[in-house]
Amino acid sequence: MGGATGFERQMKFSEQLEARYADMITHYPAKRSLLVPFLLYSQDEYGYVTNDVIAELSRRLEITELDIRNVISYYSMLRTKPAGRYNVQVCTNICCLLRGGEQMLERARQRTGVAVNKGISVDGVFSVEEVECIGACSWAPAMQVNYEFHENLTPEKIDQILDDYRQKAERQ
Amino acid sequence: MATLVSHPDEVKVVTSRFGKGAANIDRYLELDGYKAVRKALELGADGIINEMKASNLRGRGGAGFPTGMKWSFVPKVSSKPKYVLCNGDESEPGTCKDRLIFEHDPHAVIEGAMIAAIATGAHAAYIYIRGEYRYLLEIMQKAIADAYARGFAGKNIFGSGYDLEVYWHGGAGAYEVGEESALMESLEGKRGVPRIRPPFPAVVGLWGGPTVINNAETLASVPHILLMGGTQYAEIGVERNGGTRLFSLSGHVVRPGVYELPLGYSLRKAIYEVGGGIADGRTLKAVVPGGSSVPCLKPDEIDVALDFDSMMKVGTMLGSGGIVVLNDQTCIVKFALRTIQFYRHESCGWCIPCREGTDWLSKSLKRFHAGGGVARDIDNLRYLAENMLGRTFCPLGDAAAMPIIGFVKKFREEFEAHLDGRPCPYEKHGAPNALPVLSR
Numbered sequence: 001m002g003g004a005t006g007f008e009r010q011m012k013f014s015e016q017l018e019a020r021y022a023d024m025i026t027h028y029p030a031k032r033s034l035l036v037p038f039l040l041y042s043q044d045e046y047g048y049v050t051n052d053v054i055a056e057l058s059r060r061l062e063i064t065e066l067d068i069r070n071v072i073s074y075y076s077m078l079r080t081k082p083a084g085r086y087n088v089q090v091c092t093n094i095c096c097l098l099r100g101g102e103q104m105l106e107r108a109r110q111r112t113g114v115a116v117n118k119g120i121s122v123d124g125v126f127s128v129e130e131v132e133c134i135g136a137c138s139w140a141p142a143m144q145v146n147y148e149f150h151e152n153l154t155p156e157k158i159d160q161i162l163d164d165y166r167q168k169a170e171r172q
Numbered sequence: 173m174a175t176l177v178s179h180p181d182e183v184k185v186v187t188s189r190f191g192k193g194a195a196n197i198d199r200y201l202e203l204d205g206y207k208a209v210r211k212a213l214e215l216g217a218d219g220i221i222n223e224m225k226a227s228n229l230r231g232r233g234g235a236g237f238p239t240g241m242k243w244s245f246v247p248k249v250s251s252k253p254k255y256v257l258c259n260g261d262e263s264e265p266g267t268c269k270d271r272l273i274f275e276h277d278p279h280a281v282i283e284g285a286m287i288a289a290i291a292t293g294a295h296a297a298y299i300y301i302r303g304e305y306r307y308l309l310e311i312m313q314k315a316i317a318d319a320y321a322r323g324f325a326g327k328n329i330f331g332s333g334y335d336l337e338v339y340w341h342g343g344a345g346a347y348e349v350g351e352e353s354a355l356m357e358s359l360e361g362k363r364g365v366p367r368i369r370p371p372f373p374a375v376v377g378l379w380g381g382p383t384v385i386n387n388a389e390t391l392a393s394v395p396h397i398l399l400m401g402g403t404q405y406a407e408i409g410v411e412r413n414g415g416t417r418l419f420s421l422s423g424h425v426v427r428p429g430v431y432e433l434p435l436g437y438s439l440r441k442a443i444y445e446v447g448g449g450i451a452d453g454r455t456l457k458a459v460v461p462g463g464s465s466v467p468c469l470k471p472d473e474i475d476v477a478l479d480f481d482s483m484m485k486v487g488t489m490l491g492s493g494g495i496v497v498l499n500d501q502t503c504i505v506k507f508a509l510r511t512i513q514f515y516r517h518e519s520c521g522w523c524i525p526c527r528e529g530t531d532w533l534s535k536s537l538k539r540f541h542a543g544g545g546v547a548r549d550i551d552n553l554r555y556l557a558e559n560m561l562g563r564t565f566c567p568l569g570d571a572a573a574m575p576i577i578g579f580v581k582k583f584r585e586e587f588e589a590h591l592d593g594r595p596c597p598y599e600k601h602g603a604p605n606a607l608p609v610l611s612r
Binding site for chain 1: 174263265268298304359364420423428429430496514
């Protein structure tokens with residue numbers, strides 16, 4: 001797939017992602033420096049870090065695909081498989097734990113029908129993930145749905161929030 | 173987003189623009205914005221560093237290193253470009269203060285970074301914000317673009333002839349990246365594996381150039397220091413601990429929130445007056461006073477001043493200023509287990525004492541909490557943790573070991589209560605995750 005085979009695949013980034021690349025590449029004296037934030041932006045665009053993105057970045061940044069995959073595996077937000085349209089990330093770290101974080105995770109799992117960690121609901125609307133501290137300690141328990149923060153949660157609030165996202169998904 | 177709280181004992185310096193729309197550059201200018209950087213250009217490098225030294229500002233990330241001294245370590249002449257790096261990778265459990273700074277006063281961080289650059293002769297500053305804080309990264313991107321549009325950043329800033337580029341950078345989820353050398357690796361597009369020191373970043377940092385790395389709150393304090401003068405800032409705090417600090421109060425208090433208190437403020441008052449005491453009429457069992465990485469204090473140990481030196485004297489640390497309050501219904505074993513599970517998840521695996529130590533501690537505590545512990549385990553936990561201390565490549569290993577040592581030392585009876593296959597005394601039968609949900 002990569003440079004080693006001699007059959008380099010070239011993908012075309014979306015216009016938005018290409019603009020992002022063009023901007024970010026000017027920020028640094030060494031071009032691979034854009035890797036981490038750019039991978040996350042590509043994930044936002046395609047749902048996960050795709051093989052094509054990895055191959056294309058390997059070509060542009062002149063580093064191996066293996067090197068890029070090593071980087072991806074280090075960062076907990078980067079994934080190489082799809083998640084649900086709404087990725088529900090419930091914090092159970094100490095401050096959330098003290099205020100019921102584990103019950104919130106359980107409730108989110110029940111409401112979405114996603115039983116396993118990082119699993120996806122049958123309809124593809126939700127995935128649920130138990131995450132480490134998201135920086136909402138004073139407003140615990142908390143979760144993030146994609147990038148949106150939801151704080152001072154109660155089981156009832158979780159139901160309401162998730163139902164709203166489900167409706168939003170159905171409307172689209 | 174996150175709600176703001178207030179208390180009469182607060183001294184609002186860094187938070188003085190919170191809730192006033194200062195993310196807007198015009199509003200920021202009305203509120204004395206970008207005055208300090210102009211003053212910095214007049215003062216020059218030595219003048220700025222003298223003010224910083226006089227201010228007794230110490231790093232707000234957790235280590236508490238004097239900022240002025242850190243800046244003075246950067247060599248005046250360097251063959252490689254020098255850099256300023258703002259650490260906005262806030263991820264220490266219990267800490268949620270930088271989030272508010274980025275949301276309410278992003279220009280103060282930019283201005284602080286610019287002053288740090290002028291003081292050290294750097295011509296580029298990077299502001300690194302953790303990946304989960306996407307909305308804050310967007311606020312920062314706009315703030316930087318606005319600063320460029322006004323000519324405050326870029327070539328010839330404020331017509332001074334000084335060139336200074338300011339860039340944003342985003343993370344993608346990794347606690348360890350908050351450690352300064354791992355932060356640089358991450359910014360260079362690599363796994364956040366820490367670097368060996370020496371050489372220290374002030375000499376060999378980003379892309380091999382001398383680099384100053386400061387926490388976002390540290391940098392946000394800098395413009396205020398230059399405007400009010402270092403000596404006056406120092407007077408707000410106590411000896412060798414200048415100014416104020418943003419404390420994130422969380423856990424079982426009546427009024428959790430982020431409060432700006434002068435250094436040297438009483439921990440007891442922070443919990444009982446500022447935080448309103450223990451919620452739901454419960455009593456205090458323990459407090460983790462500086463983020464998840466520090467040893468806990470028992471109720472009879474909280475008459476201590478919140479400054480770096482006083483906290484050190486009572487065997488803990490001021491750390492990141494995250495004060496986590498635990499009530500009498502909290503199972504310490506469970507809390508210790510959740511703490512170590514975090515470090516196990518975040519250990520990069522680069523060095524063996526941390527990788528294996530966090531894994532062993534996590535496995536032992538899990539078995540222990542489930543009722544499968546034996547008496548010997550209690551001493552083993554402590555032995556394991558003590559042997560991690562000082563033997564790891566970066567402070568993550570110490571951060572994992574210190575709280576565990578504290579819990580075992582101070583709450584041995586709670587560990588003993590789990591022995592002989594007894595169920596956890598704090599969990600109701602059939603409800604394995606039953607820490608009570610608090611009323612609001």
